[in-house]
Amino acid sequence: MAGMEMRALRKSYGGLEVLHDIDLTIDDGEFVVLVGPSGCGKSTLLRMIAGLEPITGGEFRIGGRRMNEVPPRDRDIAMVFQSYALYPHMSVGRNMGFSMEIRRRPAAERAGPVAAAARTLGLDRLLERFPKALSGGQRQRVAMGRAIVRDPQAFLFDEPLSNLDAALRVEMRLEIARLHQRLGTTTVYVTHDQVEAMTLADRIVVMNGGVIQQVGNPLELYDRPANRFVAQFIGSPTMNLLDLVADADGLRLGNGVRLLGPAPAAQLGIRPEHLAVVAPADGEITAQALVIERLGSDTNVFTEAEGIGPLLARVHGNVDLRPGDRLGLRLIRERIHLFDAAGRRLPPMH
Amino acid sequence: MAALRRTPPALVAGKYAAIAAYVAFALFPLYWLLKIALTPDTLIFSDGTALWPSELTLDNFRTVIFQSDFMAYFRNSVTVSLSTAAATTLIAAAAGYAFSRFTFRGKRWVVALMLLTQMFPLLMIIAPIYKLVAAIGLLNSLTSLIVVYTAFNIPFATFLMQSFFDGIPRDLEEAAMIDGCTRLQALRVVILPLTLPGLGATLGFVFTAAWSELLFALMLINSNDAMTFPVGLLTFVSKFSVDWGQMMAAGVLALVPSCLFFLFIQRYLVQGLTSGAVKG
Numbered sequence: 001m002a003g004m005e006m007r008a009l010r011k012s013y014g015g016l017e018v019l020h021d022i023d024l025t026i027d028d029g030e031f032v033v034l035v036g037p038s039g040c041g042k043s044t045l046l047r048m049i050a051g052l053e054p055i056t057g058g059e060f061r062i063g064g065r066r067m068n069e070v071p072p073r074d075r076d077i078a079m080v081f082q083s084y085a086l087y088p089h090m091s092v093g094r095n096m097g098f099s100m101e102i103r104r105r106p107a108a109e110r111a112g113p114v115a116a117a118a119r120t121l122g123l124d125r126l127l128e129r130f131p132k133a134l135s136g137g138q139r140q141r142v143a144m145g146r147a148i149v150r151d152p153q154a155f156l157f158d159e160p161l162s163n164l165d166a167a168l169r170v171e172m173r174l175e176i177a178r179l180h181q182r183l184g185t186t187t188v189y190v191t192h193d194q195v196e197a198m199t200l201a202d203r204i205v206v207m208n209g210g211v212i213q214q215v216g217n218p219l220e221l222y223d224r225p226a227n228r229f230v231a232q233f234i235g236s237p238t239m240n241l242l243d244l245v246a247d248a249d250g251l252r253l254g255n256g257v258r259l260l261g262p263a264p265a266a267q268l269g270i271r272p273e274h275l276a277v278v279a280p281a282d283g284e285i286t287a288q289a290l291v292i293e294r295l296g297s298d299t300n301v302f303t304e305a306e307g308i309g310p311l312l313a314r315v316h317g318n319v320d321l322r323p324g325d326r327l328g329l330r331l332i333r334e335r336i337h338l339f340d341a342a343g344r345r346l347p348p349m350h
Numbered sequence: 351m352a353a354l355r356r357t358p359p360a361l362v363a364g365k366y367a368a369i370a371a372y373v374a375f376a377l378f379p380l381y382w383l384l385k386i387a388l389t390p391d392t393l394i395f396s397d398g399t400a401l402w403p404s405e406l407t408l409d410n411f412r413t414v415i416f417q418s419d420f421m422a423y424f425r426n427s428v429t430v431s432l433s434t435a436a437a438t439t440l441i442a443a444a445a446g447y448a449f450s451r452f453t454f455r456g457k458r459w460v461v462a463l464m465l466l467t468q469m470f471p472l473l474m475i476i477a478p479i480y481k482l483v484a485a486i487g488l489l490n491s492l493t494s495l496i497v498v499y500t501a502f503n504i505p506f507a508t509f510l511m512q513s514f515f516d517g518i519p520r521d522l523e524e525a526a527m528i529d530g531c532t533r534l535q536a537l538r539v540v541i542l543p544l545t546l547p548g549l550g551a552t553l554g555f556v557f558t559a560a561w562s563e564l565l566f567a568l569m570l571i572n573s574n575d576a577m578t579f580p581v582g583l584l585t586f587v588s589k590f591s592v593d594w595g596q597m598m599a600a601g602v603l604a605l606v607p608s609c610l611f612f613l614f615i616q617r618y619l620v621q622g623l624t625s626g627a628v629k630g
Contacts, residue, residue, distance in 0.1 A: 050524075050528060051527075051528075052524050052527070052528075071527070071532075072524070072527045072528045073527055073528065073529070073530045073531060073532065075528075077528065078528065078529075079524075079525065079528050081521045081524070081525060082521075083519055083521045085519065085521035085522050085524070085525035087522060087525075087526070087540055088544065089543045089544060098526075098529050099529040099530050102526075102529055102530040102531055102535065102539070103530055146525075146529070150529065
């Protein structure tokens with residue numbers, strides 16, 4: 001096992017720079033999730049870590065050793081691909097032991113680690129099968145088994161759950177978490193799914209446009225997003241953003257409600273779960289319910305707020321509302337986020 | 351619903367009748383080849399267009415095998431076709447892999463040039479080819495045919511191989527390289543076994559093309575020793591008559607290697623080997 005260091009890492013294709021000055025340190029044994037929208041550069045960064053993409057500039061180290069020019073096979077890493085990338089002409093057992101086979105370890109020596117990994121992943125009975133005879137979840141497990149048998153310094157996962165259905169995704173997510181707890185191997189995991197990021201990560205790296213937006217543990221990102229992008233990307237449903245008007249007396253919302261806060265604030269962010277639904281007369285915002293989504297444990301109330309625009313409130317449990325009903329909304333003050341015109345986070349208002 | 355969707359029996363019968371008619375139409379020349387090869391010389395004209403010969407004989411085959419140069423032509427054809435197929439497939443596989451996996455300067459130009467070579471009718475270039483081959487002293491040699499056939503088959507075979515490589519996910523090579531392979535090892539251990547259907551198809555295509563080529567063989571080969579079988583077939587045509595029975599018997603025999611070759615490669619032609627490699 002080993003930590004990783006990236007210093008001013010850059011990647012260009014021709015004249016187009018897609019990753020700009022990435023600085024990131026990953027501790028030994030840490031589970032780091034790279035998250036961001038499509039095209040943000042997270043997969044490219046992972047491929048640079050793996051050695052599958054050349055590094056244009058900067059320096060990358062694993063366990064203190066410079067890796068920029070080291071080919072993938074000598075980096076001592078294992079990678080689980082989104083497509084699983086199982087060798088179709090090899091049995092499950094041979095797939096899992098392939099990294100040892102290519103290093104000319106005798107079959108007897110390979111059998112132990114393969115059997116142990118197969119037991120861990122519940123693949124004992126499938127070792128003789130070929131990938132085409134496996135279900136999606138089983139293929140995913142074989143891909144993970146192949147990585148485990150490699151016993152690497154670090155695991156790399158490239159959106160490994162995207163091709164699974166929702167139930168299986170939850171199950172495999174749990175399996176990956178348990179595996180990391182057991183093995184404690186440094187892991188870099190790429191996903192665009194923020195639930196995966198929040199549930200798996202020791203630390204999350206939020207990326208956009210080839211730039212790291214924020215690095216932090218899941219709750220830091222949820223409670224103190226560094227900017228408007230992170231605020232909107234982390235948390236589901238998405239945070240509400242309300243425009244603020246500054247006048248001689250301070251800040252006010254579009255509907256005239258006054259707020260205390262630093263003058264440069266241009267927008268106020270409030271997560272749907274931090275908007276309290278109250279009677280119309282008790283709210284600082286009056287709104288009309290448009291759509292009610294009842295999820296059982298929670299209810300999403302999509303509203304059109306007077307003087308403000310669309311607002312989404314999330315209420316724990318059920319709520320007695322129908323589309324067209326009028327309601328009041330209150331902002332939970334200590335949960336308000338403020339952003340300046342450039343989208344940067346400002347100190348809280350209380 | 352199932353009852354509503356069931357195809358009417360008349361339609362099913364019609365479909366099978368159409369397929370049968372097509373197969374009969376496509377295979378009829380082959381049947382005719384065999385029929386005349388088995389008909390005694392004396393009955394060829396009297397039997398005329400009767401569907402079944404009134405008498406069967408193997409005399410034509412006997413004459414062709416034991417009393418003509420046909421076996422020599424046959425050997426020449428096998429040498430030329432196998433060598434061409436092997437050389438072309440080897441070069442086309444390497445080129446196809448490069449086109450599929452690498453971006454390099456001038457790639458588009460190379461592809462365009464290769465396409466360009468396919469646009470000229472062969473008749474246009476036969477004279478310069480003759481001059482070239484004569485200049486290097488390769489006239490009347492099987493080598494000249496192998497070189498020329500290989501050169502002319504490479505572009506198409508390359509595009510064919512490229513499409514097979516394109517169908518193999520890059521992830522597989524990358525996974526192999528992370529598992530400890532060099533690129534060459536990944537190619538040999540992971541990619542090549544998955545390309546067998548492509549190699550089989552390319553081998554089959556080039557073999558058949560070289561096996562039945564007449565134009566270049568006619569121009570570049572004069573001596574009886576170096577004649578390939580399509581040229582040899584013309585020896586059954588004499589100034590005053592055509593030896594139909596023997597010609598057809600030679601034709602039937604010429605089908606044998608092609609059939610054997612396809613029988614040999616057909617298990618590699620079976621598709622679907624890569625299913626299960628990636629999602630779904």
